[in-house]
Amino acid sequence: MSSVAIRTGTATPDNVYGLVAQFGSVEEIMAASERVRDAGYKRTDAYTPFPVEGLDDALGMQPTRLGWVVLAAGITGGLGGFLLQWWANTTYFPLNIGGKPLNSWPNFIVIMYELTILFSAFTAGLFMIFRNGLPRPYHSIFNTPNFENASRDKFFLCIESRDPQFDIVGTRAFLESLAPERISEVEL
Amino acid sequence: MAVTTTKGPLAETNRVIGRGQTYGTIDDVVLQPVLTDVMRTPRWWWIGFTISLAFLTMYLVSVIKLITTGIGIFGNNIPVAWGMPIVNFVWWIGIGHAGTLISAALLLFRQPWRTTINRFAEAMTIFAVVCAGLYPILHLGRPWVFYWLLPYPNTYGLFPQFRSPLDWDLFAIGTYASVSVLFWFIGLIPDMATLRDRSKTKFQKLLYGLLCLGWNGSTKAWQRYQRAYLLLAALSFPLVLSVHSTIAMDFAVAQLPGWNNTIMPPYFVAGAVFAGFAMVLILAVPLRRAFGLEQLITKRHLDNAAKLMLATGMIVVYGYFVEVFIAWYSGVEFERFMIWSRMFGDHGQFFWALIFCNFVAIQPLWFRRVRQSPLALFVISLIVSVGMWLERFVIIIVSLTKDFLLSSWADYISTFWDWSLFIGSMGLFSTLFFLFIRLLPAIATAETKETAYHDSHHGSDAFETIRADYYSEVRP
């Protein structure tokens, strides 16, 4: 590959974030993603206005661990709820309430149930947000021209410069073979 | 079947999404009301908002009067210690359930038609829960110490009394409110990103940019997002069932005849979905006309909502029948008298009114023409809302007027403040809803685009049915 830098915009080989290809439909980006994955690129991502089923597999992404974390959180909530009520009523401040036994576990079930859901739900939501790196005021991808339409009706595929196989000329040529609507060099 | 000409956005359609909708047109029609300049807000919105604010003021005045004078301003007494505030509380909480059902349950059951109605239905849920959730605080004799129900060690290390259904309510409603807000917010993130990208003014861009947390539509992010969303839906569905069951436990756990009934939890949940869908229709019918959303919130949606309303309504009627049967079958004098008195006693007129509203008035929904008529649905939904209020009234108040000892029997007469707080709370709801439709997209655009993609590319049997003539196109 030639080492001649092809300049587009202000991206230089030192501060380029990656190469971004723009597509107009789901089929196109699906096909392109599979070829990118098969070509061995790892540090890739696609940007779509809505979730496209199967696109994460097409790019070779690992499944998320979110489910297991949520399960653990739910169990914590449920057990914690029971333990709190049980401990408060049997040990910390036992009271004769209507002649009921101190460990009235049937009465404790509802709160356990709600706490299970509360802990699970918040873990799911917050874990997703923070694991996605949000809130994030700046991301290089926003430097892509026409990226406003990534939330509307365009589909973008990015190969980051951090990828070991990345080469500003070779990767661009490869991307051109996928027949995108346009290719841009995106600065950091 | 026959092809139709779609004469622009006012044409009605039976499809889940109108033919010819693209991602771009979806964006445009949904986001346009949000992005317009303040000065160009349509006049109907200003009128509605002002009226809502007037009722909200009535609410605030009532609340101040209530807290300064005491709950004696209501019509409560001994034995009817719970009156209209609790009736209204249960009514509002019930209404909220349809939103979560649409968002969560319909997702789990893979119903694609949920995507255009889930956003405003979830908003309806949150606002209804706000209106409802204020009542258990306001109806307290000493509302300023409501926080003693929270699980923390108070003076002498005293925790709340966890066996009480009212404390369960705190956890249930607290969880419901916060999880609904979380779910709603997460659903909004991609739409906030779209709004950020479509913003015309700097202020809008800043506002929506902050709200979307920097979302960029990355597939890795979508992957986690989809998992989280699915989990939240899977959690919200049992949550919504448990919330109204917990409210029903407020009554089922008591030993009062008319309250002490194991049918309460499922009966209340069905009633909640019933009332909730009525409210969804009350909101959907004018909303789609006001914003020209008939191609997105189509007759198919109205039809399906009406079917759900009919189904849950019939479950509620079954509940009435069970109550009567069990009271008789139990052989317990208190129960038998209560059910007889409910139907033929002093307050019998409320019972028969509610049979009319909840049973008779929904029978027209068996007919497709009625189910696909926005006006008919609007009227029936109003009647159902009244009917569900009457049902709460009959269960809660009428049961209390005549309980075990004859000497305790007394009537309940509502006061001006009972009504002003109730009607004021409707002002709170409508104020929030008007703000919502002005500042946030009333339809989940990202999810709708996904539906549009499936619609145009897969033609799966979610969209076509065996009876193709049923879902034939309607000539406008």
Add this chain to the structure above:
Amino acid sequence: MSESTLRIGLVLPDVMGTYGDGGNALILRQRARMRGLDAEIVEITLDDEVPESLDVYTLGGAEDNAQRIATRHLQRYPGLQRAAEAGRPVLAICAAIQVLGHWYETSAGERVAGISMLDLTTSPREARAIGELVTTPVLGGLSQPLSGFENHRGGTLLGPDAAPLAKVTRGVGNGVGVNAYLLRGSASPAGGAADIQTTSRTHQLVTTQTHHALEGTGEARHIVRSGTLAEFKDEPEHPHFAHPVAHHNEDLFPDFVYEGYKWGMVIDQTVCTGCNACVVACQSENNIPIVGKSEVARGREMHWLRVDSYYGGSIDDPTFYAQPMPCQHCEKAPCEPVCPVGATVHDSEGLNVMVYNRCVGTRYCSNNCPFKVRRFNWLQYAELSTTATEMSLANNPDVTVRSRGVMEKCTYCTQRISRARIEAANEDRRIADGEVVTACQAACPTQAIVFGDLNDPTSQVNRVKASPINYTLLDELQVFPRTSYLAKVTNPNPTLVEGHS
């Protein structure tokens, strides 16, 4: 002077004309003339004797000294009194009323004699009454409301021979009560003949309780159990009238055991007369607030102990039953598990304890109480004051005064139990039977209420509860009340019984 001339006497316009009340005479004359009657005003000044032959007299208001002058003149020339006795109408406004009465008190506190033409006295009120006045006439023959303006410091008290013109509906009037002197005066103290007619008006009568029929659903609830002595003699071990339904007690969980003191109460319905002395005693002992007519109309009376009244038999020939209803202090109290903050708990001696300062006022406990003995402070009924006031001196210092928004109920006079316990502990002994007497028990003239320690085998309450006619209310609910009742045993004269239809 023709016979058809209406002669209106304007009495003392020179001294009793301060407020322009002479206008009444002018109006009267004008209205008479409008009706085609000849009318003239005859002014009676301080220079004139008061004639007794005029047709109508009007007098107006004046300040203090002028009233004295007028009184002396009217005493000297009693023409007005004689005319009134002859049946001539007299319109007296303001100060003129008090001059016509027995005496009136000036704002300086001096009592001035009037001419005693009207049976009334006048004293100054705390505050001046000024404002619009609207009244409903009680004097026969008048139907329209009368309106006007009032500006007076004096309040007039009517004697038995005087009657009011109208009842004030808007303004500063007495407002309370009805003038019974219309029916009985000093002339006929036992009441005279009266005609009863319905009017179109309504008046709200308020009571805490009406009588409840025990027929039908009432009988099936077995609230008041009653039998004759003959029936009791027939079944001395287990009379069916006291135990109509058998109940099984089975529980999944073990009961709490009450060692130490175990308080209980029995109420004997045979000797209870329904006199309500217990209710009054409880109210005084426990600082129970008075809530007033409008709140009682709403069903918010605060009686911790009430006497329920029932009748059996037909409405034409009823048998009356009185049943005092205090808190039953159920061992498995349904009110306790439903309180979200634990403001009502069970103590180690079996009392259902109400913790006022923990109560947030959800009122779920009241909903779950089958006896509805719990009372709620819907408004600020008790006087809010941190310093001593007149009313606060009437309060029992041993009992908390409750604020708005908290629930309250019978406590088995826990303050008396507490005092006895302290004394007994100081003397290193157990509380003896009879040492704790609840307020209701103390006041009962027939000693129908017995209270004591169920763990004391020799206590009176144990002896009485051992009776075969001892029963608890609503036993099918299995709340195990500590308060029980003895069924009412009657011994009717057989000839009276036969006379009953």
